[in-house]
Amino acid sequence: MPKRTFNRLDDDKKERVMRAAIEEFQAHGFEKSKIEVIAHNAGVAKGSIYQYFDDKKELFLYSVTWALEYFMKVIDRQTPLKDMDVYEYFLSGSRERFELLKREPLLVEFSMDVASGKYASLAKEANSELYRIGEEYELRLIDNGKKRGTIRDDLDDKILLLFFQGVTEKFTREIMARAKDFKYEPTEEHFREMESFIKSMVSLLKQGMER
């Protein structure tokens, strides 16, 4: 959706523009975000933004795509283990995922907000893709669990998914909020707290869903 001009830009400038955009959207929401500020923060002229994107909305939409693709790359690298247990998933990767949050708090928060519908009115389409990808992954986890006999099979997958999502989203947000408090620079103390926190979540998840 960006124009050809944007794609031809060198990677550094592209990244500067996208990060400036996401930062602005995340800080002020779509309506109150100003193209001028984004341009300024990206170090380009206001007019240039319009060489890259048709309008503000296109810029936003591509911001979503860009963040999504960023994670695709990173996460692919991080989770090569595919046949994983739902619970392991959280317990194992927690440090890695925390590293990600620490490295890219902006992108993580933005993605979370997009995924949870904060920009729903704009990003219906962009969202749906993001949604589907996440859901598919989670449904596979659930399916795995049922096959192994670690997840109860008296309930519909769809319902288990809702349960799973409800719990994990809530806890993830809480973690993000806490991490922001210590500016993504956790002490060992913080780490232990996080892990205990996740363990509690997993315990609730597990006990709720187990056969």
Next chain:
Amino acid sequence: MPKRTFNRLDDDKKERVMRAAIEEFQAHGFEKSKIEVIAHNAGVAKGSIYQYFDDKKELFLYSVTWALEYFMKVIDRQTPLKDMDVYEYFLSGSRERFELLKREPLLVEFSMDVASGKYASLAKEANSELYRIGEEYELRLIDNGKKRGTIRDDLDDKILLLFFQGVTEKFTREIMARAKDFKYEPTEEHFREMESFIKSMVSLLKQGMER
């Protein structure tokens, strides 16, 4: 927070203004909502809105308060039983709560969105009140459960609360979405579906939290 002028209005006009405001905010979000449209839909002049409220933000903030107070009245009437079990709470009141959703879908949706942070940037203060009230109630339910021995006591109240909220919010939204699909006019079939759906949720909640 409305001006004196607003309080002196007759109840009908007050209600028309508040409903028009909530409808507009809910439909278009704060930024894109137009005072002129609100005024028109409420059947008053644009200028009048400024006789009632300092500015758009005040109008929004009071919309939150107004919706909240509306439910306070209604819910008080509906749940006189205070010493209730967490699980009963959902199973018992489901039909009543559905009635409420049917009668006031706009207010219910608006409140849900406010509560889940859709208007976070505006309503920090208004939110916190709403939050606290809900939380207090839920914490009491949890506390009750612990005392009776129906809820595990190896986990912090705060964590149980997150779990509880995560699950119930997710399921509530799902119910609302489905209800919207059949325009809040459920057949008996729908009702049975709802109840089975809630039962599943309660089962997950219960199994997750139980001792």
Next chain:
Amino acid sequence: MPKRTFNRLDDDKKERVMRAAIEEFQAHGFEKSKIEVIAHNAGVAKGSIYQYFDDKKELFLYSVTWALEYFMKVIDRQTPLKDMDVYEYFLSGSRERFELLKREPLLVEFSMDVASGKYASLAKEANSELYRIGEEYELRLIDNGKKRGTIRDDLDDKILLLFFQGVTEKFTREIMARAKDFKYEPTEEHFREMESFIKSMVSLLKQGMER
């Protein structure tokens, strides 16, 4: 096509706005005309123009209508004699028509330019009405002439009309250009020139069209 707000304005302001608009459009053409200038010259705020009209184009379109209607009123008063000869038409009314040009050079010029297609890309619709009205009148004159036997009947009305229009438009423009030179303040000398000029035109018209 103006908004309700415009129609409710007092006549003086309406007129100020329309004249300022026509003046600007006539002086700079549609594209280079600035709403801000129009507003300023009309003594209103830029934003007010947008209370009156949806956008610049609507303002232009209504300018055409307004000028047209202005002449409808004036001309109706001036030519009550309906069953007139084509040639008399010019010879008789010349002084009156000159008065009109003197009184309203702006409107006359604007109308002429609209009629002759200067703004064709914008005003297709608005134009067509203006066109039809003028044409109908002229066709009736031609028809009259044929019936009386003063106009040759070996040619199609449509062709005679083209001839008539071609000649009169050209001469009218010439007269307007000359009148502008002496700033619409003709001396007697000027008047005599004008009349001789028109007589020449009529002579050519007559001789060309007569049986």
Next chain:
Amino acid sequence: MPKRTFNRLDDDKKERVMRAAIEEFQAHGFEKSKIEVIAHNAGVAKGSIYQYFDDKKELFLYSVTWALEYFMKVIDRQTPLKDMDVYEYFLSGSRERFELLKREPLLVEFSMDVASGKYASLAKEANSELYRIGEEYELRLIDNGKKRGTIRDDLDDKILLLFFQGVTEKFTREIMARAKDFKYEPTEEHFREMESFIKSMVSLLKQGMER
């Protein structure tokens, strides 16, 4: 008025640029014409246009000159007979002139519009030249006629010229409009219509102007 760079271009590129420019100007008018579109349609880069011309206005002005010169060449070839009667002029060359319109409708239309003042605000200078050339030719025709005694001598040359121009412009436009309707691909039927049309015009012209 183009820069040296332009003159050095090979003829093909020069022609592509000029035709692209004229097409754009004719389609959208000066203000709404975009340099970028012209460049694209000519198959050159936007920046190149500025290597050829100082600015948009220069490009336009030269477009006028270029079209004019094009006709100079062509018409010279077509009308070697200089001492022609005014009326023959039309009757004789009609097929040839129609061929020209068919071959170069764009240039013909553009020239007509320039000549009749559509771009008056820009092309005062360019216009005056075009004007003078046409006028001189026509004045010579009139003078010829007077000398031969085929044109009345009770009227000023200037007035006869106006008459002549008024009529011929009007009829020419009509012909062009009709020709456009059948996409410049006339059937024999069309041709006969055209000729009869021109004959009518000549008849009117002749009768009007004759002694």
Next chain:
DNA sequence: TATGAATGAGACTTCATTCAT
């Protein structure tokens, strides 16, 4: 108090022109 016209700051967007490669 109610009304609705008036205001103007402020945002988006366009595009001729410049400039670095």
Next chain:
DNA sequence: AATGAATGAAGTCTCATTCAT
């Protein structure tokens, strides 16, 4: 000489808020 990205002045339009009646 050719290219096309960069620039920013300038113009349109929106709408919260004010104000006169």
